[in-house]
Amino acid sequence: MTESFIPYSCQNISEEDVAAVTLVLREEYLTQGPRVVEFENCFAQRHEVAHAVAVSNATAGLHIACLALGVTRGSRVWTSPNSFLASANCAMYCGAVIDFVDIDPLTRNISIEQLAKKLECAAEVDQLPQVVIPVDFAGLPCDLRALRLLADRYGFKILEDASHATGAVYRGRPVGGQYADVTVFSFHAVKIVTTAEGGMVTTQDAKIAKELRLLRSHGMTRDVADLEQPADGPWTYEQHLLGFNYRLTDLQAALGLSQLQRLDSLQSRRTALADRYDQMLSSLPLILPLREADSRSAWHLYVVEVDEARTGISRQSVFNAMRNAQIGVNVHYIPIHTQPFYARMGFSKGDFPAAEHYYNRALTLPLFPSMTDEQQHRVASVLHAALTA
Numbered sequence: 001m002t003e004s005f006i007p008y009s010c011q012n013i014s015e016e017d018v019a020a021v022t023l024v025l026r027e028e029y030l031t032q033g034p035r036v037v038e039f040e041n042c043f044a045q046r047h048e049v050a051h052a053v054a055v056s057n058a059t060a061g062l063h064i065a066c067l068a069l070g071v072t073r074g075s076r077v078w079t080s081p082n083s084f085l086a087s088a089n090c091a092m093y094c095g096a097v098i099d100f101v102d103i104d105p106l107t108r109n110i111s112i113e114q115l116a117k118k119l120e121c122a123a124e125v126d127q128l129p130q131v132v133i134p135v136d137f138a139g140l141p142c143d144l145r146a147l148r149l150l151a152d153r154y155g156f157k158i159l160e161d162a163s164h165a166t167g168a169v170y171r172g173r174p175v176g177g178q179y180a181d182v183t184v185f186s187f188h189a190v191k192i193v194t195t196a197e198g199g200m201v202t203t204q205d206a207k208i209a210k211e212l213r214l215l216r217s218h219g220m221t222r223d224v225a226d227l228e229q230p231a232d233g234p235w236t237y238e239q240h241l242l243g244f245n246y247r248l249t250d251l252q253a254a255l256g257l258s259q260l261q262r263l264d265s266l267q268s269r270r271t272a273l274a275d276r277y278d279q280m281l282s283s284l285p286l287i288l289p290l291r292e293a294d295s296r297s298a299w300h301l302y303v304v305e306v307d308e309a310r311t312g313i314s315r316q317s318v319f320n321a322m323r324n325a326q327i328g329v330n331v332h333y334i335p336i337h338t339q340p341f342y343a344r345m346g347f348s349k350g351d352f353p354a355a356e357h358y359y360n361r362a363l364t365l366p367l368f369p370s371m372t373d374e375q376q377h378r379v380a381s382v383l384h385a386a387l388t389a
């Protein structure tokens with residue numbers, strides 16, 4: 001008998017989720033309506049932040065967050081090369097000039113040390129960035145306090161890409177409400193909670209939140225208090241800036257609300273699986289994810305590093321062995337600066353050696369809340385066999 005395929009990630013849909021979405025189908029609003037407001041309020045409360053603005057996906061959220069933080073043609077924006085394309089693309093949409101800061105090989109997040117050095121050099125030639133986009137890779141929060149100190153010293157804004165980190169905790173509080181100016185979460189189907197496609201932008205700043213709400217819906221307002229011209233009548237709406245249609249639907253918000261009720265249990269299952277991986281793999285010649293004393297990862301991904309120099313066994317051969325055994329391992333991420341689009345801007349291999357070195361060894365193991373102990377055992381034993389072959 002061939003064994004069933006174990007994906008690297010998988011959405012978690014309950015009967016309550018199905019019922020919540022079905023209910024909305026019978027109601028008045030399908031597009032952005034009262035469920036979106038409810039979802040925003042619930043998310044804001046859960047993440048201890050004043051404002052949450054729901055958007056159609058995290059990429060859209062990163063785009064309007066850049067705009068709300070003043071990114072414009074020629075602005076300088078820096079991010080981590082170890083991320084999904086959207087962390088850099090959002091700056092390109094605004095006509096900004098992108099640059100990268102290499103990662104810390106232990107956390108796999110933006111290196112605070114490299115960032116500090118790069119800022120010092122940039123200050124000397126008057127080329128400081130307007131915005132830095134740290135990414136909570138795999139769900140592990142960046143060192144946001146250190147980032148805040150640098151941001152205050154050099155005058156840049158922090159746009160935290162927390163697409164992996166819904167529910168993650170940094171220094172005793174959920175990410176999304178502290179240290180960063182704006183934080184963006186993703187609800188894509190593979191992420192911690194899902195709305196199929198969707199995202200949330202959080203901030204403590206009421207002015208930024210207002211701007212985000214305008215930008216997500218055509219730059220348009222119906223709020224009488226905000227009108228710049230005398231109202232023609234009760235139907236009046238005004239466009240104040242060039243916005244987009246980046247709205248989430250009530251159908252999606254109903255799913256998000258229902259998922260959010262389970263965030264704690266989804267999170268504790270992810271943590272339990274990560275803890276078990278740590279135990280099961282401790283004797284193998286692998287580098288396991290770092291544990292930080294002052295934060296709790298959301299465990300979106302569990303990434304090990306295969307050290308070919310030590311074992312003589314390549315990441316490619318381990319990857320193949322696992323895929324052949326129906327285990328959906330994956331690789332996160334191809335460093336953004338090595339993509340043809342970014343290479344055409346002058347970046348090349350060798351520019352960010354820590355991210356490239358990490359990428360050459362990285363292997364993402366399956367981890368999702370409905371994963372069974374038996375499935376996890378199978379992953380560990382195939383990995384064991386591949387490394388001792």
Ligand SMILES: *Cc1c(COP(=O)(O)O)cnc(C)c1O
Pocket residue numbers: 057058059060083084086087135161163164186187188197198199
């Ligand atoms: C998934 C992801 C995004 C994009 O999220 P979407 O909701 O699919 O637009 C951005 N950044 C990171 C780090 C991601 O993992």
